[in-house]
Amino acid sequence: MRNDEEIWRLVDAKQGDFIELSDRVWGMPELCYAEHRSCAEHTAMLEAQGFRVTREVAGIPTAVMGEAGDEGPVIAILGEYDALPGLSQEAGVAEPKPLPGPGYGHGCGHNLLGSASMLAATAVKDYLAKNGLKGRVRYYGCPAEEGGAAKGFMVRDGAFKDVDIAISWHPAAFSGVNEPVSLANTRIDFAFTGRSSHAAAAPHLGRSALDAIELMNVGVNYMREHMPSDARIHYAYLDAGGIAPNVVQGFAKIRYLIRARNLPELNRLIERVRKIADGAALMTETTVEAKVVSAVSNLLANTPLEKAMYDNYLRLGPPEFDAADRAFAAEIQATLSEEDIETAYRKVGLTPKDGTPLCDVIVPLDAKTAPMMGSTDVGDVSWAVPTVQARGATYAIGTPGHSWQLTAQGKMPAAHKGLVHVAKAMAGTALDALTNPDLLAQAKADHQARLKRSPYVCPIPDDVTPPIGMSAD
Numbered sequence: 001m002r003n004d005e006e007i008w009r010l011v012d013a014k015q016g017d018f019i020e021l022s023d024r025v026w027g028m029p030e031l032c033y034a035e036h037r038s039c040a041e042h043t044a045m046l047e048a049q050g051f052r053v054t055r056e057v058a059g060i061p062t063a064v065m066g067e068a069g070d071e072g073p074v075i076a077i078l079g080e081y082d083a084l085p086g087l088s089q090e091a092g093v094a095e096p097k098p099l100p101g102p103g104y105g106h107g108c109g110h111n112l113l114g115s116a117s118m119l120a121a122t123a124v125k126d127y128l129a130k131n132g133l134k135g136r137v138r139y140y141g142c143p144a145e146e147g148g149a150a151k152g153f154m155v156r157d158g159a160f161k162d163v164d165i166a167i168s169w170h171p172a173a174f175s176g177v178n179e180p181v182s183l184a185n186t187r188i189d190f191a192f193t194g195r196s197s198h199a200a201a202a203p204h205l206g207r208s209a210l211d212a213i214e215l216m217n218v219g220v221n222y223m224r225e226h227m228p229s230d231a232r233i234h235y236a237y238l239d240a241g242g243i244a245p246n247v248v249q250g251f252a253k254i255r256y257l258i259r260a261r262n263l264p265e266l267n268r269l270i271e272r273v274r275k276i277a278d279g280a281a282l283m284t285e286t287t288v289e290a291k292v293v294s295a296v297s298n299l300l301a302n303t304p305l306e307k308a309m310y311d312n313y314l315r316l317g318p319p320e321f322d323a324a325d326r327a328f329a330a331e332i333q334a335t336l337s338e339e340d341i342e343t344a345y346r347k348v349g350l351t352p353k354d355g356t357p358l359c360d361v362i363v364p365l366d367a368k369t370a371p372m373m374g375s376t377d378v379g380d381v382s383w384a385v386p387t388v389q390a391r392g393a394t395y396a397i398g399t400p401g402h403s404w405q406l407t408a409q410g411k412m413p414a415a416h417k418g419l420v421h422v423a424k425a426m427a428g429t430a431l432d433a434l435t436n437p438d439l440l441a442q443a444k445a446d447h448q449a450r451l452k453r454s455p456y457v458c459p460i461p462d463d464v465t466p467p468i469g470m471s472a473d
């Protein structure tokens, strides 16, 4: 990894503080919209670094924004800090070992995500001040990426309306520019109401809401054969109607998560799922109420920004992991299957290599990737402003997302090196956009051309507000 550019030296100068921030957040895992301590840590760090702080962005208690610099273009760098349930794990141990407590863990690496993004923003701030340049840099601390779609609500509230470009990243097995492909999705709760009765003495008087949900699921499962191949539908019971089998379940509720390649495809699929829910209600003489919880858009690409970020990565070279980093990564790999590891290579279009448990390359921009698609609320930001995302190598190749193995690696020296490395790639890209008006103009023209083909329509219905209490349910 080269270090001969001033912006990268500014990243290095502050790396210690941000590694500590990341480790502290790792140690206080909090769920979707309940990231009060993590957000307080980020807010305190923004203040300590001299940013002008705006709390409760878009009315969300755990969203924060810090700005520095004057006039000029506005560059947003997006961070996250939410954790996941069921992924508690001791650090630095290559076997499942949950820590005492509620069982939450940073199984998606968002402790690193937030810290590296704020480190990049801090380095850009310091560069602007030292060189007397015009331009503003902002760090957006965005909560609830895991199922809360906070960025979509922030976009709808106008939080990015004066932003010129946005930059973000995600922890990964490999370093490179993230392919701008993700699925649009929506979460809808279907609540069925029937009529309770004694299941033996008066079954004919009961109308089962649980039956309705089961029939709805059967209907949706039959539909799977007839939907676009990259669409996905998942569901979870929120209320199965109680624990008494001798009571006809008068109320039951299920959450559906529906994903598709883009919003028009998603909307068609939602209509079909709603019809199936109505059909199940008709069959069981129950009623159904559907309520959208959250929704995100697919990602919109931006070719000029992707090229600019790739140039930064090429100048930087891959992260420099050492023998101890590789030894622990090899221990983690021993807990994975061949298929886990092969999938990780295939995903980024590289040929599997033996003896390299950690990334030692920059993934080429034109690699023939086979992305396994999830969804991200960065999608909505990418429709609002030209957006580019890095992937930064922080863990053993083949580590599944949302796994105890990922939590276990979240505050290892390799993760810290990955954090600093990707902060340099993002800070360099931000600086390019601030100092090169042509790049900014090209990024905006690219964005406008894409919007012209398919204008942005916010997927979150107007009457839906951020589900701030969702983790307390």
Ligand SMILES: [Zn+2]
Pocket (backbone or CB within 6 Å): 108, 109, 110, 145, 170
């Ligand atoms: Zn994530």
